[in-house]
Amino acid sequence: MTASTRPRSLTDPGLAEHYLTLIGDGDERGAAELAIALLDGGTSAQRLIVDLIAPSQARVGELWASNEWSVAREHAATAVSERVLALVAARTRVTPHRGRITLACVDGEWHGLPARMLAELLRLDGWRVDFLGASVPGRHLITHLHQTGPDAVALSCMIPTRLPRAHAAITACRAAGVPVIAGGRGFGPDGLYAQRLGADAWAATGEEAVTRLATDWPPPYVSDVPFLDSSGFLGDEEYTHLIRSRPQLIATAMSRLPAAYPVAHHYDHSQLDATAEDLGHIADFLAAALYVREQQIFTDFVEWTRDVLQVRGVPLAALRAGLRLIRDQLVDFPAAITMLDIATARVAEKHE
Structure with a gap:
């Protein structure tokens, strides 16, 4: 589909890819004109949201995760879709009745x-x-x-x-x-x-x-x-400890990082900031898993992080070192240790 082609329906060949290109380029005017043309051609606002904007946004997330799009491009594309959604809303009128x-x-x-x-x-x-x-x-x-x-x-x-x-x-x-x-x-x-x-x-x-x-x-x-009864969650000793000690947990892990992962001796400020952020994510997802007592929350996060880091050229050894640095500070907390060990084993399986 070319920029001059007037779309008639959501089934037009290449329409989804064309919209993705527009938002990826930050072309708010082009994306808006495409949406208006679809609405004028008889496409309902509901279908435009469900079948074009929503799946395109999901694709934007995938492109960021695969390192094909930068964070800035992902944010810009999201902002364009937000504007298109606002345009769709402005062109539809429904009297509230429910x-x-x-x-x-x-x-x-x-x-x-x-x-x-x-x-x-x-x-x-x-x-x-x-x-x-x-x-x-x-x-x-x-x-x-x-x-x-x-x-x-x-x-x-x-x-x-x-x-x-x-x-x-x-x-x-x-x-x-x-x-x-x-x-x-x-x-x-x-x-x-x-x-x-x-x-x-x-x-x-x-x-x-x-x-x-x-x-x-x-x-x-x-x-x-x-x-x-919230006490079954918020009163859990391991969850409470992890939340309260999060700053110290990350600071200690960062101080021990060069010894655990010698490559970190050569990290610049940007790499150190990214590593501290990643350690924070490890702590946060571990806390959430402890809160609802669900291993899968943490395992899914670690596997996702493994895949994202790999496409960015970060060795799996770096992730394993981060997990170990957190684990070493939680030796008195068996549920957290179990979750960390299971997730770390999954990283090792991928490496093998």
């Missing part, structure tokens, strides 16, 4: 575009949507609920490290008498962690959330499900 829903990303969750797409899908289905945006502190979310009295709260969590804050938000929403539907890959396969943390429902996709809220809401069992 009720009112509050939609927010949990505190610390900055991936706002997936939630914004859901907000538009819900609005197109007749909901009045209060979209609070990315990283909404729990106390502000609850204040908003008391001020507006919505029929439901939709919470988005894309990264498992935000699960402890998601748990606090879910518990507070339910205590305020507002049922919660959770979404985002951070809640695990089939929403497993959403269930553990007390969400009333979970949806794998935006379309599924729209259907669930329109046909099966509120869940009939809301008042029958007891609130989860």
Whole structure:
């Protein structure tokens, strides 16, 4: 498809790749003109969001992970898609008739575009949507609920490290008498962690959330499900220790890094900063895994990190050294040690 070709439908050959090229080049005008042409040609706003913007954004993430796109290019492409989504919203009018829903990303969750797409899908289905945006502190979310009295709260969590804050938000929403539907890959396969943390429902996709809220809401069992006892999570000694000692854990690991991984003697400031950031991610994902008592959270993260580092030319020995430096400081915590050993073994399997 050339820049002068007027698209007629989402099935036009090469359209998805053309849109990806436009957003990858930061061509906001071109991407907007393409979206307008599709809308004028009869494509519904829902299908434009679900079948073009959403999969393109997923592809953007893949291109970053494979080191084909830089962080800057990924951010620029995301910003263009956000503008296109806003344009689509501005060109559609739907009178609210279903009720009112509050939609927010949990505190610390900055991936706002997936939630914004859901907000538009819900609005197109007749909901009045209060979209609070990315990283909404729990106390502000609850204040908003008391001020507006919505029929439901939709919470988005894309990264498992935000699960402890998601748990606090879910518990507070339910205590305020507002049922919660959770979404985002951070809640695990089939929403497993959403269930553990007390969400009333979970949806794998935006379309599924729209259907669930329109046909099966509120869940009939809301008042029958007891609130989860947070002490079973927040009171866990290993999780609490890891959270409180995180700064020292990373600082100690960095001080010991050159001895454990001699190549680090030659790291420049940028490489040292990136290493400290990676060690922080190891600590955060380990804490999340301990919080919900789920090994897979940490193993998945380590395997993903292994693959990302490999395409960037970082030896697996560097990752193994980082895991070991964290492990050496947690010798008195058996659950954490077990999680680290299992994940480290998976890195070794890949190396072999």
